[in-house]
Amino acid sequence: MDFTFIKKDARCGARRGEISTPRGKIQTPVFMPVGTQATVKGIFPRDLLDFDAEIILGNTYHLYLRPGMEIMKEAGGLHAFMGWDRPILTDSGGFQVFSLADLRKITGEGVEFQSHIDGSYHFFTPELVVDIQHTLGSDIVMVLDECVPYPADHNYACNSMKLSLKWAELCKRHHSKKDSESGLFGIVQGSVYRDLRKECAYALQDIGFDGYAIGGLSVGEPTSVMYEVTGYTVDYLPENQPRYVMGCGFPDDILMMVECGIDMFDCVIPTRYGRNGTGFTSSGKVPVKNGAYKSDFQPLDPECDCYTCRTFTRAYLRHLFNTGEMLGPALLSLHNIHFYLNLMRHVRSAIDNDNYLVFKHKFLSRYQEGENL
Amino acid sequence: MDFTFIKKDARCGARRGEISTPRGKIQTPVFMPVGTQATVKGIFPRDLLDFDAEIILGNTYHLYLRPGMEIMKEAGGLHAFMGWDRPILTDSGGFQVFSLADLRKITGEGVEFQSHIDGSYHFFTPELVVDIQHTLGSDIVMVLDECVPYPADHNYACNSMKLSLKWAELCKRHHSKKDSESGLFGIVQGSVYRDLRKECAYALQDIGFDGYAIGGLSVGEPTSVMYEVTGYTVDYLPENQPRYVMGCGFPDDILMMVECGIDMFDCVIPTRYGRNGTGFTSSGKVPVKNGAYKSDFQPLDPECDCYTCRTFTRAYLRHLFNTGEMLGPALLSLHNIHFYLNLMRHVRSAIDNDNYLVFKHKFLSRYQEGENL
Numbered sequence: 001m002d003f004t005f006i007k008k009d010a011r012c013g014a015r016r017g018e019i020s021t022p023r024g025k026i027q028t029p030v031f032m033p034v035g036t037q038a039t040v041k042g043i044f045p046r047d048l049l050d051f052d053a054e055i056i057l058g059n060t061y062h063l064y065l066r067p068g069m070e071i072m073k074e075a076g077g078l079h080a081f082m083g084w085d086r087p088i089l090t091d092s093g094g095f096q097v098f099s100l101a102d103l104r105k106i107t108g109e110g111v112e113f114q115s116h117i118d119g120s121y122h123f124f125t126p127e128l129v130v131d132i133q134h135t136l137g138s139d140i141v142m143v144l145d146e147c148v149p150y151p152a153d154h155n156y157a158c159n160s161m162k163l164s165l166k167w168a169e170l171c172k173r174h175h176s177k178k179d180s181e182s183g184l185f186g187i188v189q190g191s192v193y194r195d196l197r198k199e200c201a202y203a204l205q206d207i208g209f210d211g212y213a214i215g216g217l218s219v220g221e222p223t224s225v226m227y228e229v230t231g232y233t234v235d236y237l238p239e240n241q242p243r244y245v246m247g248c249g250f251p252d253d254i255l256m257m258v259e260c261g262i263d264m265f266d267c268v269i270p271t272r273y274g275r276n277g278t279g280f281t282s283s284g285k286v287p288v289k290n291g292a293y294k295s296d297f298q299p300l301d302p303e304c305d306c307y308t309c310r311t312f313t314r315a316y317l318r319h320l321f322n323t324g325e326m327l328g329p330a331l332l333s334l335h336n337i338h339f340y341l342n343l344m345r346h347v348r349s350a351i352d353n354d355n356y357l358v359f360k361h362k363f364l365s366r367y368q369e370g371e372n373l
Numbered sequence: 374m375d376f377t378f379i380k381k382d383a384r385c386g387a388r389r390g391e392i393s394t395p396r397g398k399i400q401t402p403v404f405m406p407v408g409t410q411a412t413v414k415g416i417f418p419r420d421l422l423d424f425d426a427e428i429i430l431g432n433t434y435h436l437y438l439r440p441g442m443e444i445m446k447e448a449g450g451l452h453a454f455m456g457w458d459r460p461i462l463t464d465s466g467g468f469q470v471f472s473l474a475d476l477r478k479i480t481g482e483g484v485e486f487q488s489h490i491d492g493s494y495h496f497f498t499p500e501l502v503v504d505i506q507h508t509l510g511s512d513i514v515m516v517l518d519e520c521v522p523y524p525a526d527h528n529y530a531c532n533s534m535k536l537s538l539k540w541a542e543l544c545k546r547h548h549s550k551k552d553s554e555s556g557l558f559g560i561v562q563g564s565v566y567r568d569l570r571k572e573c574a575y576a577l578q579d580i581g582f583d584g585y586a587i588g589g590l591s592v593g594e595p596t597s598v599m600y601e602v603t604g605y606t607v608d609y610l611p612e613n614q615p616r617y618v619m620g621c622g623f624p625d626d627i628l629m630m631v632e633c634g635i636d637m638f639d640c641v642i643p644t645r646y647g648r649n650g651t652g653f654t655s656s657g658k659v660p661v662k663n664g665a666y667k668s669d670f671q672p673l674d675p676e677c678d679c680y681t682c683r684t685f686t687r688a689y690l691r692h693l694f695n696t697g698e699m700l701g702p703a704l705l706s707l708h709n710i711h712f713y714l715n716l717m718r719h720v721r722s723a724i725d726n727d728n729y730l731v732f733k734h735k736f737l738s739r740y741q742e743g744e745n746l
Contacts, residue, residue: 039693039700046680067667067692074668075688083684275699294440295447307419311456315448319440320412326648326699327412 001140001183001210003242010354013234013261014347019055019211019242021139022181023079023087026054028242028263029351031254031344032089033337034271037062038082041271042333045084051306051341055087055139057266060132061096064122065115069135077137089140089266092129092171092187095215095247098147106146108166126170134178142213143171145187150220157191161200164189165207172207183210185244191216192225194232201236211242211264218247227256234261251280251343251367255360258347270340274333277321281339282363284370288317288332306338307331374513374556374583376615383727386607386634387720392428392584392615394512395554396452396460399427401615401636402724404627404717405462406710407644410435411455414644415706418456424679424714428460428512430639433505434469437495438488442508450510462513462639465502465544465560468588468620471520479519481539499543507551515586516544518560523593530564534573537562538580545580556583558617564589565598567605574609584615584637591620591640600629607634624653624716624740628733631720643713647706650694654712655736657743661690661705679711680704 006016019026033040033048036059040048048056058078067081075081078088094111097104101113110125126144133141145164148157168186175184186204190196197214204212214233217226230245237243244264245257254265270280277289281301286293288300296314308317308331320328343363350359379389392399406413406421409432413421421429431451440454448454451461467484470477474486483498499517506514518537521530541559548557559577563569577585587606590599603618610616617637618630627638643653650662654674659666661673672682673690681690681704693701716736723732 037692037696037698038689039698042699042703044680044700044703045684062696066696067688071668071688071692075670075686081686081689081692083689295444297448307417311418313448313454315440315444316411316454316456319410319444319454323410323435323439325410325412326415326702327417329699330415330417330703 009356014356032266061093087139090138092142092144126167127174143168185211187215213244270336274336275329293318308335382729387729405639434466460512463511465515465517499540516541558584560588586617643709647709648702681708
């Protein structure tokens with residue numbers, strides 16, 4: 001995989017780039033819909049294609065447990081299994097081991113855990129998670145890391161960061177042995193400590209990766225801290241490689257981080273909020289289940305041209321949620337993914353025109369005004 | 374609405390026809406996907422169009438309770454509300470009052486019942502259910518009837534049939550006052566008693582309707598009895614008007630009834646089975662949740678060209694159900710509706726070619742052989 005740095009916005013850190021993989025090109029900044037269990041929840045792959053999603057994310061931890069690697073091998077990998085032939089980035093499973101699994105035990109060699117589904121024991125090593133991701137046929141492979149909770153003291157964060165660095169090196173060594181065109185990304189840890197983030201970022205570059213993620217954010221810290229850590233960590237990352245903030249975020253978070261120079265995002269928010277009845281619109285979030293919408297016959301987002309907004313009203317969507325009809329979550333998830341992907345198109349176009357700050361200001365003032373109504 | 378009788382198969386009672394309504398033509402025999410609560414469960418209207426569904430069914434009882442008639446009026450009727458501009462047949466609510474609602478009390482004037490949702494009291498009269506269906510903008514309106522449970526003794530069935538006849542006449546009178554091009558169908562009741570079915574069928578024709586339904590089937594009687602009642606009731610119905618067996622059925626039921634000369638069907642089976650993990654295929658039902666399919670990488674139905682079968686494997690569908698992903702019910706419902714609509718296309722083509730019996734035999738022998746594996 002290759003990254004071409006295209007340009008920086010003339011007035012801020014926002015930047016345009018292009019990732020090339022054998023399965024297709026990805027224009028950055030990019031939002032990657034999350035396909036945890038081999039499906040972007042509630043969305044047909046054909047709609048992702050229709051929205052021109054250029055890459056999606058898969059979760060190693062979930063896929064390793066179900067359907068399991070034997071079936072994945074027989075299927076010929078994740079792309080064939082789920083009917084998606086464009087690029088897929090897979091995480092390493094580390095985040096889920098630390099957030100979902102039971103009874104974790106970390107050693108220098110890896111992490112032992114119990115499945116949250118059936119309690120069975122498993123042991124993830126740096127080498128194994130690379131193997132799993134290669135079996136999945138991942139186009140961008142992530143290293144195994146320990147995701148540090150928030151808050152964590154400096155000593156804990158430092159030791160953890162060093163363990164993650166060691167694992168990163170083992171992942172790199174193992175990945176290099178594979179005959180594969182997949183990229184491998186390192187993950188900068190270090191909690192909220194600037195010295196640790198800096199040390200980690202430079203140490204990862206000494207190992208050498210195809211891209212660099214900032215991990216350990218969106219774990220409970222205040223938004224301002226998330227922006228601050230992102231802002232200074234970017235300074236320690238190379239300009240000519242992609243930068244990825246994992247697991248973020250709301251539309252406003254993404255816009256703030258693009259300004260810092262982040263290229264890649266993933267988040268479950270559009271589908272999770274969609275399933276629960278909240279649509280993202282140009283004038284803020286719309287919780288369609290609310291009784292206020294029962295006679296509201298305008299589209300969810302009057303400025304949107306997705307199927308949901310072209311065809312149905314807020315009153316209808318509210319009725320679907322009110323009666324427990326599965327079309328409600330499906331239509332809202334569809335709209336929200338379209339909204340995110342469309343937002344990123346506008347982001348890229350604004351950067352192309354050196355107009356990112358104006359775009360961001362305009363978008364956020366309408367979006368946040370709607371939020372505060 | 375008009376019905377054109379096109380032709381009868383040369384070798385059996387199966388027949389081709391065409392219903393014309395201001396919202397479009399309907400080729401018969403036809404299967405009407407059921408859109409109980411203003412949505413065919415799990416299916417986007419665009420897919421129904423793509424499958425060339427020519428008519429769907431809406432349920433008066435459910436829509437009257439939620440979203441309610443005020444919102445329906447504001448929305449401009451059911452078509453606008455749900456984003457479907459082709460014909461809709463609505464039932465009268467009678468069946469649901471007798472199967473879902475609590476504390477029914479029947480009088481000559483109508484039926485009082487309590488909502489199954491909130492226990493609120495309501496009173497359906499023949500006139501009110503016609504009004505409701507006109508507010509919905511129904512293209513084919515059904516009369517209010519009492520749906521007799523199975524088994525019922527002759528005396529009960531006779532009295533109930535006479536009540537339904539009285540209601541049918543009141544519906545006709547009220548419907549005739551409307552300035553509307555909607556059709557109005559009578560419903561033949563009479564349980565499993567030939568004399569009652571005959572009396573009811575002729576009495577309804579004396580009142581005069583645009584089509585005739587056979588009600589009170591699929592209520593627990595043996596399949597052979599359902600076929601028998603259908604077979605002899607058809608003999609008492611006019612040839613130049615559409616015949617509709619309500620709430621049936623499985624693919625084999627439909628094929629048997631088409632042979633008797635039935636033109637219209639509706640049933641929740643394709644979507645209900647789809648949601649629960651069973652696909653209908655040319656070689657029988659496939660319960661994809663079954664462990665037997667976990668490494669089965671063929672399409673759900675290798676002979677089907679729907680999106681589900683073109684794109685995904687049984688192993689993948691099994692994984693979706695196994696992990697509780699909503700894409701599973703959506704993809705299986707989509708396939709099942711396509712399967713039913715495609716089956717009806719084959720049925721019509723076979724009748725056109727005077728080849729219905731051969732088609733039916735071929736289809737059923739493969740379908741039922743698969744069932745018995």
